[in-house]
Amino acid sequence: MRNPLSERITTIQPSGIRKFFDIVSEMKDAISLGVGEPDFDTPWHIRDEGIYSLEKGRTFYTSNAGLKELKIEIANYLYRRFGLSYDYKDEILVTVGGSEGIDIAMRAMLDPGDEVLIPQPSYVSYEPCAVLANGKPVVIELQEKNEFRLTAEELEAAITPKTKLLVMPFPNNPTGAVMEQKDLEAVAQVVKKHDLFVLSDEIYSELTYLDKHVSIASLPGMKERTVLINGFSKSYAMTGWRLGYACAPKVILEQMLKIHQFAIMCAPTTSQYAAVDALKNGDEDVAHMREEYDGRRRFLVHRFKEMGLSCFEPYGAFYIFPSIREFGMTSDEFATKLLEQEKVAVVPGTAFGACGEGFVRISYAYSLENLKKALDRIEHFIKGLRGEI
Amino acid sequence: MEMREKILTFIEKNSRVDLKELAIILGVDEATVANEMAAMEEEHIICGYHTLIDWEKTSIEKVNALIEVRVTPQRGRGFDTVAERIYNYAEVNAVYLISGGYDLLVTLEGKTLREVAQFVSDKLSTLDSVLSTKTNFILKKYKDHGTVIAEKKKDERMLVTP
Numbered sequence: 020m021r022n023p024l025s026e027r028i029t030t031i032q033p034s035g036i037r038k039f040f041d042i043v044s045e046m047k048d049a050i051s052l053g054v055g056e057p058d059f060d061t062p063w064h065i066r067d068e069g070i071y072s073l074e075k076g077r078t079f080y081t082s083n084a085g086l087k088e089l090k091i092e093i094a095n096y097l098y099r100r101f102g103l104s105y106d107y108k109d110e111i112l113v114t115v116g117g118s119e120g121i122d123i124a125m126r127a128m129l130d131p132g133d134e135v136l137i138p139q140p141s142y143v144s145y146e147p148c149a150v151l152a153n154g155k156p157v158v159i160e161l162q163e164k165n166e167f168r169l170t171a172e173e174l175e176a177a178i179t180p181k182t183k184l185l186v187m188p189f190p191n192n193p194t195g196a197v198m199e200q201k202d203l204e205a206v207a208q209v210v211k212k213h214d215l216f217v218l219s220d221e222i223y224s225e226l227t228y229l230d231k232h233v234s235i236a237s238l239p240g241m242k243e244r245t246v247l248i249n250g251f252s253k254s255y256a257m258t259g260w261r262l263g264y265a266c267a268p269k270v271i272l273e274q275m276l277k278i279h280q281f282a283i284m285c286a287p288t289t290s291q292y293a294a295v296d297a298l299k300n301g302d303e304d305v306a307h308m309r310e311e312y313d314g315r316r317r318f319l320v321h322r323f324k325e326m327g328l329s330c331f332e333p334y335g336a337f338y339i340f341p342s343i344r345e346f347g348m349t350s351d352e353f354a355t356k357l358l359e360q361e362k363v364a365v366v367p368g369t370a371f372g373a374c375g376e377g378f379v380r381i382s383y384a385y386s387l388e389n390l391k392k393a394l395d396r397i398e399h400f401i402k403g404l405r406g407e408i
Numbered sequence: 409m410e411m412r413e414k415i416l417t418f419i420e421k422n423s424r425v426d427l428k429e430l431a432i433i434l435g436v437d438e439a440t441v442a443n444e445m446a447a448m449e450e451e452h453i454i455c456g457y458h459t460l461i462d463w464e465k466t467s468i469e470k471v472n473a474l475i476e477v478r479v480t481p482q483r484g485r486g487f488d489t490v491a492e493r494i495y496n497y498a499e500v501n502a503v504y505l506i507s508g509g510y511d512l513l514v515t516l517e518g519k520t521l522r523e524v525a526q527f528v529s530d531k532l533s534t535l536d537s538v539l540s541t542k543t544n545f546i547l548k549k550y551k552d553h554g555t556v557i558a559e560k561k562k563d564e565r566m567l568v569t570p
Contacts, residue, residue, distance in 0.1 A: 040568040053568035143570045192570075310409070314418075314433035321432045364568060387433075 031147045035370035039354065043364045050393045051364040055192060057256035057337070058384045059311075061293075062304040065255060069293035077288055083280045085113025085264070086291045092298040093264055101224070101234045103247070109269045112276055113262070113286045117222045117250040119279070120265035122148045124218050124246040125184070127274040129154035133183040138169045139372025140340075141188040142220065154184070160374035163342065166331045167196035171205040178209070184216050187235055190223035193371045193380035194340040195316075195333020200233045207238045217245045222263070225254035225305050228313045229334040236266070243268050246275075251290075253336075254305050255297045260290035312337050315383040315390055322394045326401060337384045340368065344377040346404050354379055360403070361396040411436065415444055416453070421554070423457040462549070462557045470517060472501075472546040473524045477512040477532065478539040487511060490537045499527055510542070521545065 043049055060066075084090065090107035097103040105111050114120045125148050129135065135149040138159045149156040159177045161167045174185065187206070189198040198206070210217055217235055224232040236245040250263025263286075265275060279285075319339050323330045330341035343353045350367035357363050366382075368375025383390060402408045409417070414434050419425065427445070431438040448454045463470045479490045487505050494514055495503045502515040514532070518524035528543050550558045 034570060036568055036570045040566070043567045049567070051567040054565050055569045056565060058563070058565070313435075317435050318429070318433050366568060370570070 027150065031150055034143045036143065036366060039364075039366060039370070042355070043358065046358060046362060046364075049358065049362040049364050050389060050396070052381045052383075052385065052390075052393050053364040053366050054382050054384055055338075056258040056384060057253060057308065058386065059256040059308055061255060061257050061260070062297075062301060064300060065257070065293050065297045065304075068296035069260075069289045072289055072292035077292060079288060081113075081285045081288050081291055083285055084111070084276055085286060086288075086295070089113060089291050089295050089298075092295050093266075096298045097234075097249075097266065101232065102237050103234055103242070103266070105266045106269075110266055110272055112265045112267075112272055112279060113291060114250070114265055114279065115263070115283055115286050116252060116261045117220060117248045117263035118144055119283065120246075120248040120250075120263055120275075121145065121218065121220060122151070123275045123278040123282075124248070124265060124267070124271070125149055125152035125154060126278055127271060128152075128184055128216060128218075128246075132181060134179060134181040136174070136177050136182060136185045136215075138173075138186065138188060140167070140191075140193050140368055140375040140378070141186070141371055142192050143371065145186050145188070145220075155181070157182070158372060158374070160372070161194070161196070163331060163378075167191060167194040167340070168198055168202050169206055170202075171209050174206055174209045178213050178215070182213065182215060184218055185210060187217055187219040189219075189221070190227055190232065190335025191338075192223065192336050193338050193366065193368065193375065194378075195336050195338045197227055197229065197232070197333075197335035198235075199230065203233055203235045203238060207235060207241050210244065211240055215244070217241070218248065219245055220248045222248065222250050223253050223336040224249060226309060226312060226337060227335045228309070228316060232335075246271060251294050251297055254308075255294075255301055256308065257290070257294070257297070260287065260293060262286055262290040262294050312383060315385075315387055318387065319381070319383055319390065319394070322398075326398050328401065337382055339381045339383065340378050341381065342378055346401070350376055350379055357397065357400050361400045363393050363396045363400075411440065411444055412448065412453075415441060416448070419454075419457075460553050460555055460557070464549070469519055471519065471521055471524050472549075473516045473518070473528075474544045474546065475514040475516060475528060475532065476506075476510040476542040476544070477514055478510045478541075479512060479535075480537045480539060481511075482537065490535065493535055494532065497527070497531060499524075 043051060090111045093111050094105050094107040097105055121144055129152045131153040133154045134157045135154045136159055137145045137156050138161050146156045157177055159173050219235050221234055236242045236247050246265060246267040248265055251257040320332050323341055328341045333339050346353060350369050354365050354367045366380040368378030368380060427442050428438050431441045481487050482489050491503050491512060494500055499516055499518060500514055501517050504513045506513045516524055528541055532538060533541055
């Protein structure tokens with residue numbers, strides 16, 4: 020029989036998280052700090068709208084780009100929250116989660132050999148998506164000393180004549196890093212100078228704890244070279260609804276729409292109706308959840324400081340990314356031992372790129388009660404490693 | 409949110425948090441939290457620290473009733489005098505002045521149905537200004553103080569996700 024597989028797909032490694040998931044699943048009564056999704060339920064009024072749409076029999080396809088009503092609400096929301104002006108008619112596309120937006124943006128923009136700059140540590144799908152879109156991923160290794168922000172110098176150093184697209188994964192999973200206005204301005208200068216495009220994944224834009232999130236698309240001259248990805252998963256605790264959106268200049272968006280049309284048809288209708296309500300009536304829920312995460316974040320930062328574990332203070336998403344270098348083991352070894360000895364699951368930093376070595380990702384999408392229990396165990400673990408007990 | 413609102417919002421759900429921890433969570437120093445709490449206790453904004461108990465899960469018998477009371481308000485004092493007469497009884501858990509079909513909502517706790525019924529007929533109904541009462545017994549509590557008490561929620565998320 021012939022090889023049924025394409026060469027390209029076999030070069031892509033499965034996600035490093037998968038392997039760890041299998042180990043954790045075997046472990047009875049482990050406390051996990053390993054999830055990348057909110058612990059809150061979707062607010063009831065949003066779920067209620069989804070249920071109502073089902074009761075009304077709204078079980079048909081929507082137009083490819085999404086419900087008009089939803090696109091209008093997205094445009095209103097982006098203006099209200101981030102001062103962005105997108106035309107709902109041809110600059111907004113409703114997708115199956117932010118993930119689909121990442122995929123189709125790359126497929127719409129890349130030709131074979133085009134280089135895609137991917138700052139890491141970052142979410143696991145940028146690199147494989149770039150490969151699947153015929154692009155060539157080029158990793159920029161972010162530095163802890165810069166609080167894992169992308170600097171203009173790092174960007175400049177990675178650019179070649181083939182560079183076309185820069186991925187901007189901020190607020191960042193797994194580091195919790197944010198890019199403030201001044202950081203973005205410096206990056207935008209370089210982007211414009213080299214005539215690059217930006218794929219800005221702002222799925223955590225509602226979860227910032229220092230200042231309000233700034234979108235790179237809101238900077239002068241950047242909207243026309245930016246594809247903005249956002250969605251409902253993190254801000255409204257709607258991961259399972261699979262709903263996101265992409266905003267881009269018409270010339271890019273209409274090509275993305277083509278792929279979406281043929282590959283997906285449209286995003287789930289029930290989710291779209293629920294999302295209309297989220298945008299109309301959900302601001303308070305978002306604020307409430309942000310406040311909760313912020314309290315947990317401060318608690319974790321404090322506890323890690325007390326433990327003497329080196330960690331920069333993260334101002335975004337719901338992750339904290341402490342360094343475990345002092346223990347002289349790899350992230351993988353650390354995470355595995357922590358799981359075996361204390362039954363606490365964290366994710367090795369290397370799951371998010373090789374430069375995540377020496378770090379672990381800890382999620383605080385858990386109740387304080389749970390976090391406290393887990394932190395006590397982590398403290399016990401590292402005291403053991405240091406020979407203090 | 410201002411500091412007082414932050415403190416109150418938090419301790420309304422969890423009054424067992426210790427001051428040091430609360431200060432860390434709110435991102436202020438411990439003295440600030442301690443001072444605000446003391447001031448709010450003094451001003452009787454914080455009126456007590458109670459525990460939410462699902463008595464049904466214990467072997468202790470309790471009967472709760474909501475009693476709708478219609479009364480004649482008093483000249484110059486409105487409903488306050490009669491409300492005070494009622495809330496002074498130890499059996500009475502809460503007294504609210506209500507807009508709508510009746511005047512006072514009284515919640516009551518007793519050991520048995522008979523005990524509650526007796527209180528209503530002997531004590532409450534006989535008050536001069538009480539015109540009528542209607543007693544509703546609570547059969548089951550599903551949610552109280554913003555907390556679902558019927559069942560504890562399980563975390564059904566996958567253990568590790570990117």
